[in-house]
Amino acid sequence: MTLVAGIDSSTQSCKVLLVDADSGAVVESARADHPDGTEVDPRAWWAALSQAGAGLLERADAVAVGGQQHGMVVVDADGEVVRPALLWNDTRSAGAARDLTEELGGPGAWADAVGLVPVASFTVTKLRWLARHEPANADRVDQVMLPHDYLTWQLAGRPDEPVTDRGDASGTGYWSAATNAYRPDLLRLGFGRELGVPRVAGPAEVVGTTASGAALAAGTGDNMGAALGLTLEPGDVVVSLGTSGTAFAVSESPVADASGLVAGFADATGRHLPLVATLNAARVLSAAATMLGTDLAGLDRLALEAEPGAGGMVLLPYLDGERTPDLPDATGSLVGLTRAAMTPANLARAAVEGMLCGLADGVDALAAQGVVVERVLLIGGAARSAAVRAVAAQVFGTPVVVPAAGEYVARGAARQAAWALSGAAAPPAWPLDVEATTQPRGGGEHVREAYAAARIRLHG
């Protein structure tokens, strides 16, 4: 049996799957936690990968890494980390994002140049922040990489030339998915000088060899990994509820949305991946559970006891600031409180509804860019929740498909590894098992209207 390993180095943890390259069946898996916080020493990700991968990576013939997007990993001329990485959910570069947008001539100029409008998540804004706030650290920087690039580089034994892929490069703000090329002028605009960037490898390229002799594929960003792991069809939109909430679809043509709602990323197969991301997803539910003095199962029970609309209570879940809509300094709000509405069940329901309404707005933004939405595939940690599944069927207004429990980013990375190993023209055809499909349920319109009214009243 040929075995391949897929890695998902995400915000909260590192997951490793050992997979049969022919069938896609998972043979073994492991995970290790990542430190909390919005800046993290990349060596902690390497330690987590070494721990989770022990006993698995050695058995694989090929390996690939999917990683959280956008994080700024900066290394010096000796390859040593200059400072902790700033993650995708670190909002300190919001001012840099505004400055960069203006300096290039506004949102439309950025959308045309690289398919996205700067917000604090994107790497180019983090480089600007570093150049302005930590000049001594900035002076030492020789190369900038993304989290998955850093881990791929470590797995390859730290070669002279780090490698990335189209998917992850498209989230930097200095690489264009439309032209497949870096924009050194935008990198200079961000950082103020030249610096090294990884070579962008092809989708099925073997880019190196691991210490145990496995072929190393290019890897990709975690959302691109999930798209590859799910084998998306036209009409499929993925809603991923992990630390971030994302809504995305595979597209044949690039997207340039000057409103900034949809980012025009690339996918991991040579196509495109228009995507909307929020900063607040699964952890809205754990925070609400803590507030209610219960656990995730208790939150689920309470939310399912309440009526749709939570008695008029609306949670705007901007607990970590927000990226879409672009409100980096926002905090969450609970509105529509009445004596009758103020029950634990309604609060639980409002948390689930608020989180999902933000994503439903994202699905609408994708549709406005021409994405065909026939069904929603729900993945990520919070897709395990029965309340989330029930509310999703209301607010998305399409069939909601929950794939069989699994780590789809790691599976996508494994599929990329199998593809690179095979030398074939297309990735292997791995079947997708579905756990549940829910048909659209009524009652979602008034939930979305109440959410939109609260958002407009408080944030414009």
Ligand SMILES: Nc1ncnc2c1ncn2[C@@H]1O[C@H](COP(=O)(O)OP(=O)(O)O)[C@@H](O)[C@H]1O
């Ligand atoms: N049954 C559940 N209900 C709600 N949230 C859940 C459930 N199971 C896991 N989660 C949440 O999912 C999150 C982890 O999801 P995951 O997709 O692995 O995130 P990431 O990839 O960002 O690290 C955690 O915040 C966890 O609390």
Ligand SMILES: O=C(CO)[C@@H](O)[C@H](O)COP(=O)(O)O
């Ligand atoms: O910033 C984005 C997408 O643009 C996030 O989706 C990150 O890629 C982190 O992902 P998770 O850890 O939530 O999976």
